[in-house]
Amino acid sequence: MKDEVRVVLLTGGSSGIGAAAARLMCEAGMTVYAASRSGKAPEGFSGPGNMHPVVMDVNDEDAIKDVVGRIIEEQGRLDAVVCNAGNGIAGPIEETSIEEVETQFRTTFYGVVKTIDACLPVFREQKHGRVITISSVAAVAPLPYQGFYSAVKAAVLNLTKALAIETRPFGIQCCSIMPGDVRTGFTAARKVVQKAQDESSPYHERTVRGIAAMSKDEQEGMEPEVIGRAVLRQLRRRRMKAEVTPTFIYSLLVWAIRRFPQSFVLRIIGKLYS
Numbered sequence: 001m002k003d004e005v006r007v008v009l010l011t012g013g014s015s016g017i018g019a020a021a022a023r024l025m026c027e028a029g030m031t032v033y034a035a036s037r038s039g040k041a042p043e044g045f046s047g048p049g050n051m052h053p054v055v056m057d058v059n060d061e062d063a064i065k066d067v068v069g070r071i072i073e074e075q076g077r078l079d080a081v082v083c084n085a086g087n088g089i090a091g092p093i094e095e096t097s098i099e100e101v102e103t104q105f106r107t108t109f110y111g112v113v114k115t116i117d118a119c120l121p122v123f124r125e126q127k128h129g130r131v132i133t134i135s136s137v138a139a140v141a142p143l144p145y146q147g148f149y150s151a152v153k154a155a156v157l158n159l160t161k162a163l164a165i166e167t168r169p170f171g172i173q174c175c176s177i178m179p180g181d182v183r184t185g186f187t188a189a190r191k192v193v194q195k196a197q198d199e200s201s202p203y204h205e206r207t208v209r210g211i212a213a214m215s216k217d218e219q220e221g222m223e224p225e226v227i228g229r230a231v232l233r234q235l236r237r238r239r240m241k242a243e244v245t246p247t248f249i250y251s252l253l254v255w256a257i258r259r260f261p262q263s264f265v266l267r268i269i270g271k272l273y274s
C-alpha cells in the first residue's frame, strides 16, 4: 500500500508521551526517528527495532531540515510526522511578560510549525504523508494560571484542522490528539512566571493553589502509553480522524465543554482550579 506508514519522524521522543509513542511505533515495525534536544533514546526503550534517536531542537529550522534530509537519504521516504515536543508555563495572565508568552509559543507552537514546514514538501512530492499534532484537552478547557498554555494548544488544534483542509488535495492527512492529564515529566518541567513567584502578588495564593491542583491531577493521570496507543491507532487507519481525545471520560468532557453554556463551564473550571 503506497500510503502505509513505515517511516516516522517524532519530536519530543526522549520522554513521556513521545517516548511511549516511539516505543509502540517501533514495536509495530515502523522505523522511528525520535527527536529531542538531548538526542537520548526514548525512555524505557531497549530494542529491538528500527529506532533512531536524533538530536533536533524544534526551534532550529536548519537542524529540522537536516534530519528530514537524512531520513530521505537513509529510508527514501517519510510517511508521517508526529509533532509532540512541548512544554508549559504557569502563572496569571496579567503577570506573564511578553517574553514569557513568547517562550510558551516558541517550542510548543512555532516548533510545530517549523517541523511541519520541513515535512510538507516531501509529503506533497510523495503524494502522501500524515501529520499528527499533540494538542491538549486544555485547548477547549481554558485553564486559569495556564491561560497561555491553553491558548497555545488551541492554536495547535486549529492549525492542524486548517492544514487538513489545505493539504487534502495533495493526499496529506492531519490529525490532532488531545490528551487529558498524563503522568510525565511535563509537570516538573513546567515553569512558573517570574512575577507570580513573588508572595506580594495579588494572584500568588490562587496561583499556587491552582498549579498544585493541576499538578496533582497530572501526576495521578493516565500512563503515557494511552496516548502512544492513540497515535499508533491513527497511523494505522486508512483515514485518520481530524481530532482524537483519548479515553471515553475525556472525550465526554470535551463534548460537554463544547455544548454546555460557557459561563457554566468557566464556573466549574474556576471551582476546580482557582
Ligand SMILES: NC(=O)c1ccc[n+]([C@@H]2O[C@H](COP(=O)([O-])OP(=O)(O)OC[C@H]3O[C@@H](n4cnc5c(N)ncnc54)[C@H](OP(=O)(O)O)[C@@H]3O)[C@@H](O)[C@H]2O)c1
Binding pocket: 011, 012, 013, 014, 015, 016, 017, 018, 035, 036, 037, 038, 039, 040, 056, 057, 058, 059, 084, 085, 086, 087, 088, 107, 108, 111, 134, 135, 136, 137, 178, 179, 180, 181, 182, 183, 184, 185, 186, 187, 189, 218, 221, 224
Ligand atoms: N503530560 C500531560 O498531562 C499532557 C497533557 C496534554 C498534552 N501534553 C502535551 O504532550 C506533549 C509531550 O509532553 P509530555 O507530557 O510527554 O512531557 P515530557 O515528558 O516533558 O516530554 C517532552 C519531550 O519534548 C522534548 N523537547 C522539549 N523541548 C524540545 C525542543 N525544543 N526540541 C525538541 N524536543 C524538545 C523533551 O526532550 P529534551 O528535553 O531532550 O529536548 C521530551 O522528549 C507536549 O506537547 C505536552 O504539551 C501533555
